[in-house]
Amino acid sequence: MIGISTSYFASRKFSVFDSVEKAYSLGFKTIELGAAHSFEENLKETAEKIRDNFPDVIFTLHGLFPPMKEKIWFNPSLGLTNQNKEIINDFFLFGEIVKAEILSFHPGFMFEVSYEDIGGIGDTKTEKKLDVQQSWKNLFDILDYAVKKNEKQFTLAIENITSNEEKALVYGKNFGKVFDKFPSLNLLFDLGHCLTDNTYSELMNFTEKIKEIHLHNTVDGKIHQPIKEKDLELLKPIKQLKDIPVIIEHFNGITEKQILEEKELFESFF
Secondary structure, eight states, X not given: OEEEETHHHHTTTOOHHHHHHHHHHTTOSEEEEOSOXXXXXXXXXXXXXXXXXXXXXXXXXXXXXXXXXXXXXXXXXXXXXXXXXXXHHHHHHHHHHHTOSEXXXXXXXXXXXXXXXXXXXXXXXXXXXXXXXXXXXXXXXXHHHHHHHHTTSSEEEEEOOOOTTTSBSSOGGGHHHHHHHOTTOEEEEEHHHHHHHTOHHHHGGGGGGEEEEEEOEEETTEEEEOOOHHHHGXXXXXXXXXXXXXXXXXXXXXXXXXXXXXXXXHHXXX
16 A cells, blocks of 8 residues: 655645645555645645545545644644644544544654754754653543544554654654553554664564554655665565555655655565
8 A cells, every 4th residue: 555645745835635636646546644734724625625536545644634824743742732632633523534544643752842844844843851751641641532532433553753762752662651551552653763763673563553654764864765675675574564554755855756666666575
């Protein structure tokens, strides 16, 4: 189920609808509504149009979708604030509209974080350091709210993000702490992030929890670069690989030709 994130097209200033249309024209029948979009008026109607115009597409939602008027990072470490409740409620609403299979989000940060644009790619700018124990409690409050709201409608997954054990609240082997508390939660396995963090071996302890993959790598310090054949070898332990969304996740600077080559590489390899 090779797919692509609309964040690639968002970084090239495409609207949400045009991003989906472009992804579809490139031959993708699995599409992730990504977190890089800017706010649009009447997005609920746009989502309904997407659902109706692309009935054969498998959709997933990731990060912060729908986008808010002000670009922010969804930070579960802050707990059930009014804004975080709004984000989760809208996440589920839009998942229902497009009949998404998977809703996935970041695992919380050890800081208050703000949004920073680094050349078309969103990144976190760390602000005030948060209390770790309180952050775990806040995260669990968020997850409890989401799990109860879900009622088994969607597959819920948490992504491993680049952390170096400093930025992310949940990283590497301590994903087990989340899965022990919430057995219904799953892992969005980001290949590029785990290679940057050197957490591959730790995350392979949760292969049965992997329900979606973000496909990219870091090359010479540049993030979200195309993968090579040797990188695909690392996915072989994931037995359910052919049955889950594998999402190519790039941003402006990568060409459509490179993306189609990556798609073909994955399809021929597996």
